[in-house]
Structures are given as structure tokens and as C-alpha cells.
Amino acid sequence: MTIAHVMSACDMTTITGMVRWEPGAGGRLREAALELYVERGYEQTTVAEIAQRAGVTARTFFRHFADKREVLFAGSQELQDGLAQAVRAAPPATGALGAVEAALEVAAEWLGRDHPHSRQRQSVVEANPELRERELIKMARIGAALAEGLRRRGVPDPEATLAAEVGIVTLRVAFGQWVSRPEPSDLGALMRETLSALRAVTAR
Amino acid sequence: MTIAHVMSACDMTTITGMVRWEPGAGGRLREAALELYVERGYEQTTVAEIAQRAGVTARTFFRHFADKREVLFAGSQELQDGLAQAVRAAPPATGALGAVEAALEVAAEWLGRDHPHSRQRQSVVEANPELRERELIKMARIGAALAEGLRRRGVPDPEATLAAEVGIVTLRVAFGQWVSRPEPSDLGALMRETLSALRAVTAR
Numbered sequence: 020m021t022i023a024h025v026m027s028a029c030d031m032t033t034i035t036g037m038v039r040w041e042p043g044a045g046g047r048l049r050e051a052a053l054e055l056y057v058e059r060g061y062e063q064t065t066v067a068e069i070a071q072r073a074g075v076t077a078r079t080f081f082r083h084f085a086d087k088r089e090v091l092f093a094g095s096q097e098l099q100d101g102l103a104q105a106v107r108a109a110p111p112a113t114g115a116l117g118a119v120e121a122a123l124e125v126a127a128e129w130l131g132r133d134h135p136h137s138r139q140r141q142s143v144v145e146a147n148p149e150l151r152e153r154e155l156i157k158m159a160r161i162g163a164a165l166a167e168g169l170r171r172r173g174v175p176d177p178e179a180t181l182a183a184e185v186g187i188v189t190l191r192v193a194f195g196q197w198v199s200r201p202e203p204s205d206l207g208a209l210m211r212e213t214l215s216a217l218r219a220v221t222a223r
Numbered sequence: 224m225t226i227a228h229v230m231s232a233c234d235m236t237t238i239t240g241m242v243r244w245e246p247g248a249g250g251r252l253r254e255a256a257l258e259l260y261v262e263r264g265y266e267q268t269t270v271a272e273i274a275q276r277a278g279v280t281a282r283t284f285f286r287h288f289a290d291k292r293e294v295l296f297a298g299s300q301e302l303q304d305g306l307a308q309a310v311r312a313a314p315p316a317t318g319a320l321g322a323v324e325a326a327l328e329v330a331a332e333w334l335g336r337d338h339p340h341s342r343q344r345q346s347v348v349e350a351n352p353e354l355r356e357r358e359l360i361k362m363a364r365i366g367a368a369l370a371e372g373l374r375r376r377g378v379p380d381p382e383a384t385l386a387a388e389v390g391i392v393t394l395r396v397a398f399g400q401w402v403s404r405p406e407p408s409d410l411g412a413l414m415r416e417t418l419s420a421l422r423a424v425t426a427r
Contacts, residue, residue, distance in 0.1 A: 114427050115424060115427075116424055116425060116427055117427075152356065152359075152360055155356075155359055155360060155363055156356055156359060159359055177396050177400065177417060177420055178420060178423075178424055180396055181392065181396060181417070181420055181421045181424050182424045184392040184395075184396070185389075185392065185421065185424065185425060188385065188388040188389065188392065191388075192381050192384055192385060192388070196381065213381060213385070216381055216382060216385055217385045217389065217425060218425045218426070219382075220319060220320055220382055220385050220386045220389065221320060221389060221421060221422045221425045221426075222422070222425075222426065223318050223319075223320055223321075
């Protein structure tokens with residue numbers, strides 16, 4: 020299944036609407052926050068400083084984000100929805116892991132757009148236990164959404180949960196490798212390689 | 224590989240030393256805490272109440288546990304060490320997934336001892352988001368320890384991480400099914416069935 024195939028089966032406005040720095044205050048606030056987290060550290064940065072660098076008020080910040088942590092995780096609900104949608108939209112004859120692969124293609128498309136940004140964000144998240152835990156929880160929620168999508172396709176448990184969790188492991192491992200590389204590379208290809216490696220591990 | 228095989232390869236004092244309610248204040252405190260969490264809810268229970276029911280002072284509580292959350296997670300470090308030890312102790316010719324299977328046998332031996340207790344604990348953890356997150360973090364740490372154990376056996380990444388994560392998925396799914404059943408069953412057998420189901424999912 021190609022990305023184009025998956026994309027055409029998905030809600031294009033959902034998928035294509037997710038540019039990283041949307042114009043306006045929200046995008047400027049995200050950019051300013053990430054800059055400050057990298058420069059000074061996440062814990063040392065205040066909402067007031069983020070707002071100031073973005074040229075808006077703290078009140079505007081709170082219209083966009085609940086707190087300084089959420090700046091880093093905004094969009095994770097949309098990512099989750101996009102992946103669940105890809106699972107739902109996979110052709111009816113597609114098996115459990117095939118539907119998960121379709122979701123991984125969408126994830127690669129989404130997460131693989133801006134390597135320097137992803138590397139910066141990762142360095143901030145890795146440096147802070149609270150943020151690492153938040154990332155874990157986010158991935159667990161995405162896994163639960165994928166499993167639910169598979170059950171709605173008629174895949175019984177435990178197969179639905181196992182296929183979804185295999186997808187999450189693949190996503191985490193491939194994304195981790197991708198951000199650890201200094202140069203940009205094709206995240207979709209890396210996801211496919213990682214899934215092949217996982218299949219080889221379990222086939223032995 | 225049988226459980227006896229794994230056990231004989233492991234540090235028996237570590238493995239067999241992990242009885243659930245050890246005699247003395249620590250065991251009484253755990254039992255009292257779980258009773259109160261089930262009766263009144265985790266959030267509504269205080270350390271003073273746990274200590275009172277166990278017939279000890281709050282000071283004694285804090286000699287055993289950092290806080291009321293840790294009562295539920297005491298032993299998770301030993302579980303992690305026991306699994307890492309099983310990975311290290313697997314015969315040299317054992318592949319990555321085989322070493323993980325040896326760890327799963329130890330996990331089943333450890334976690335599968337007291338079904339009523341595990342069900343009660345699970346109901347408390349499931350009812351509280353903070354505890355569910357703590358459980359996730361604990362499992363992520365165990366996965367990292369298994370991967371590290373595999374790397375020390377010479378398994379390269381990403382295979383080491385993938386095999387370890389496949390083990391964690393198997394453990395979580397099998398344990399979840401086991402505690403959801405009202406009657407006790409063989410957790411080791413369920414782990415093996417779950418790993419077979421995972422292999423079938425990835426083989427398709």
C-alpha cells in the first residue's frame with residue numbers, strides 16, 4: 020500500500036492541515052518555546068518568556084496551550100486521530116498488521132516532515148523525566164486508539180491489541196533511530212525496515 | 224526451556240525470596256494498604272490509616288515505603304532485576320527472543336503466584352490515572368533493562384530493543400488477560416500463547 024493510497028483513503032483536510040508552524044500566534048509560540056527550551060532548558064523557561072519572544076501576551080499563550088508542557092505535545096491528539104482514521108480507512112480485505120502498516124505510513128508522513136525540529140524537540144523531551152513520561156503516555160494512548168480501530172474492523176482480541184502494540188513498538192524504535200541521526204532521512208522507509216526487523220526477530 | 228531450567232540458571236535466592244507477604248511490618252503494611260484502597264479508594268486512603276490498620280506507626284510506614292503509591296510498586300525493581308538476570312543467564316546459543324522468553328517464564332513465576340491479590344491490585348491501579356501512568360513507566364523501565372541485557376549478550380540494535388519490546392507487549396497483554404479472568408489460571412501458559420499469537424500476527 021502506498022502513501023498516496025492511504026492518503027486518498029483518509030480525510031485529506033485532517034492530514035494535510037497539519038503543517039508544523041501554522042501562521043499566527045500558535046505557530047510563533049511553539050517556535051519561541053522550542054528555541055527557549057533548547058537555549059535555557061525546559062525547566063528554566065517560563066510562559067511569560069515564551070510569550071514575550073513570540074511577541075504576544077501570556078493571556079494569548081493560554082488561549083493556545085494549557086501550560087508550557089502542552090506546547091511540546093500539541094498535535095498529538097490529531098496524530099492519534101489520523102492514525103486511527105488510517106486504520107479505519109484501510110481496504111476491508113487488509114489484515115490487522117496491514118491496517119497498522121497503513122497507519123505507520125501516515126505517522127511517517129506526519130512526523131517525518133521536519134528533521135531539525137524533531138531533533139530539537141527530542142533533545143528537550145529526553146532531558147526531562149516528566150516529558151519522557153508524557154511521551155510514553157501519549158504513545159500508550161495512540162496504541163489503545165489503534166487497537167480500538169482494529170476491533171471495529173472485526174479483529175478480535177488479543178490480535179487487535181498485539182497488532183496495535185507491534186505498530187507502536189515499530190513507530191517508537193524507528194522514530195528514535197531517525198531523530199538520533201544528524202542528517203535527515205526517509206522516516207517511512209525506516210519504519211518499513213524496522214517492521215521487517217521486528218518480523219525477523221519474531222520469526223526466529 | 225522450562226521454568227526449572229531458567230530458575231536453576233538464576234540466582235535462586237533472588238527469585239525465591241520474593242514471597243508476597245513477607246512476615247513483619249512490610250507485609251502487614253502492604254496487605255493493609257491494598258485492603259483500604261479496595262474498600263475506600265486509593266485517593267481517599269491516608270498513610271496514617273494504613274499504618275493504623277497494620278498496627279504500626281506512620282514512622283514505620285515510611286521506613287518501608289516512600290509514600291502510599293510505592294506500596295503498590297514495591298518489588299518492581301526486583302522484578303526488573305530478576306528478568307534482566309534471566310536474560311543474562313540464558314544459554315549462550317539462545318537467540319534474542321529465546322532469552323526474552325526465559326525472562327517471561329520468570330515473570331510468570333513471579334507475577335502469577337496470587338491471582339486474588341493481583342486482581343485487587345489491578346482494580347486499584349486501573350481506577351487511578353496516576354497509578355496507570357506509573358505502571359506504564361515501570362514497564363518501560365523493564366523493557367529498557369531487557370534490551371540492555373540483550374545488548375550485553377551481543378545482540379545489536381535495533382534487534383535488542385525490538386525483542387525486548389516484543390517481550391513487554393507479551394507480558395502486558397498476557398497479564399492483562401490473566402487478571403481480567405475471575406478464576407486463577409496458568410500465567411506462564413498464557414504468556415506462551417500470547418507470544419504465539421504475536422508471532423502469528425507478524426507472520427501474516
